[in-house]
Amino acid sequence: MKGVQFLVAFVLLALASKLVSASDPSPLQDFCVAINDTKDGVFVNGKFCKDPKLATAEDFFLPGLNITGNTSNQVGSMVTPANVQQIPGLNTLGISLVRIDYAPYGGLNPPHTHPRATEILVVVEGTLSVGFVTSNTDNRLFTKVLYPGDVFVFPEGMIHFQLNIGSTNAVAFAALSSQNPGVITIANAVFGSDPAINPDVLAKAFQLDQNIVKQLQSRFWWDNN
Numbered sequence: 630m631k632g633v634q635f636l637v638a639f640v641l642l643a644l645a646s647k648l649v650s651a652s653d654p655s656p657l658q659d660f661c662v663a664i665n666d667t668k669d670g671v672f673v674n675g676k677f678c679k680d681p682k683l684a685t686a687e688d689f690f691l692p693g694l695n696i697t698g699n700t701s702n703q704v705g706s707m708v709t710p711a712n713v714q715q716i717p718g719l720n721t722l723g724i725s726l727v728r729i730d731y732a733p734y735g736g737l738n739p740p741h742t743h744p745r746a747t748e749i750l751v752v753v754e755g756t757l758s759v760g761f762v763t764s765n766t767d768n769r770l771f772t773k774v775l776y777p778g779d780v781f782v783f784p785e786g787m788i789h790f791q792l793n794i795g796s797t798n799a800v801a802f803a804a805l806s807s808q809n810p811g812v813i814t815i816a817n818a819v820f821g822s823d824p825a826i827n828p829d830v831l832a833k834a835f836q837l838d839q840n841i842v843k844q845l846q847s848r849f850w851w852d853n854n
Contacts, residue, residue, distance in 0.1 A: 631853045634804075635711070649691065652721075654674060654808075655745060655807070656674060656745065656806065656812075657674050657675045657745065657809045658674065658809065659811065661679075661695070663697060664851050675713075675720055675721060675808070676713065676717070678720065678721075679717070682803045683715050684718070684829070685765070686717040687737045687771045688716075688717045688739050689716065689718035690716070690718075690729055691711050691715050691716050691767075693709075694709060694711060694726075694802075697730055697798070697800075698707075698728065698729075698730035698796075699730075700730050700731065700736055700841060701732075704736070704737045704738070704739050705731065705732035705735060705736035705737055705793070706729060706730060706731045706732065706736045706737055706738045706739075706791075706793075707729070707730045708727050708728070708738065709727060709728040709729075709730075710725070710726075710727050710761060711725060711726040711727065711728075712725035712726075712727075712805075712808060712809055712810070713725065713808040713809055714809075719808045720808060721808070722808055723747075723806060723807060723808060724804065724805070724806060724807070724808065725804070725805045725807060725808055725809070725810060726802065726803070726804050726805070727802070727805070727829065728800070728801075728802055729750075729791065729800070729801045729802070729803065730791035730798065730800055731755065731757070731791070731792075731798065731799040731800070731801075732793065732798065733793060733795065733796050733797050733798055733799075733841045734793070734795075734796060735791065735792065735794075736792070736793035736798075736799065737791070737792050737793070738791040739790060739814055739816060740788050740789070740790045740813070740814070740815045740816070741788065741789065741790070741812055741813060741814040741815060742786055742787065742788050742812070742813050742815070743783075743785065743786070743807075743810040743811055743812055744783065744785075744786060744810075744813065745785070745807040745809065745810050745811050746785055746805035746806045746807035746810030746811070746812045747782065747784055747785040747805070747806045748776075748783040748789070748803050748804070748805050748806075748810070749780060749781075749782050749783075749803065749804050750780065750781050750782075750783070750791070750802070750803040750853070751779070751780045751801060751802055752776060752777050752778065752779050752799070752801045753777060753800045753801060753802060754777060754797070754798060754799055754800040755777070755793055755795045755797055755798060755799025755800065756774065756775070756776055756794055756795035756799065757774070757775045757776050757791045757792065757793060757794070757801065758772065758773075758775075758791070758792045758794045759772065759773055759775055759781050759783075759789070759790065759791045759792070760772030760773065760789065760790060761784065761787040761788060761789035761790075762787065763787065764786075764787070774794070775801075785806070788815060796852045810848070811823035816849060817849055819831065820842075820845045820846050820848070820849035820850070821846070821849030821850050823850070825846050825850060826846075828843055831845075831846075840841075847854075
């Protein structure tokens with residue numbers, strides 16, 4: 630009887646393992662349109678791999694994250710990435726890093742989302758007000774003031790932000806659980822899309838006068854282009 634129970638358990642475990650291994654990989658780009666003729670294929674879910682015998686230490690190296698980012702822009706922040714675009718050796722490893730610099734008195738990493746990654750952020754200098762908002766219908770805000778050495782997590786896909794509420798420059802580093810996490814800055818995407826979203830849609834969605842929507846679109850479209 631014990632032998633039968635063991636056999637049943639083994640079969641169930643094997644089936645479960647099959648199901649797990651048959652699941653789709655997480656997407657590493659916004660979309661990947663299927664084609665029948667591979668000669669027309671350009672993008673893959675990730676990148677093509679170098680022959681391991683030809684890999685060098687440079688494939689796993691990136692200098693410069695000690696350099697302060699230029700925050701002389703409208704939002705007063707600069708994100709310096711270290712993902713698979715800068716470090717080829719990250720391909721398939723499912724991790725990346727960014728340095729974020731914030732100007733004093735309101736430097737902002739504006740509300741955005743990473744469609745393919747959870748983010749864990751540590752403050753190195755300054756004081757940041759950070760937070761994320763959960764999905765509908767709760768739309769609950771989780772927010773915290775962070776000081777040097779403090780860590781905060783932004784779950785995958787959640788809209789989140791960081792604001793420098795101090796009088797000095799602020800610096801943070803963040804790790805993300807994808808080699809290519811992607812970023813969608815909400816205001817830029819909604820008001821700066823190309824082509825522009827119908828103003829009627831945005832006026833109704835945001836409960837704004839259509840003229841205000843058009844002004845915002847002209848502002849963000851110019852910034853994005």
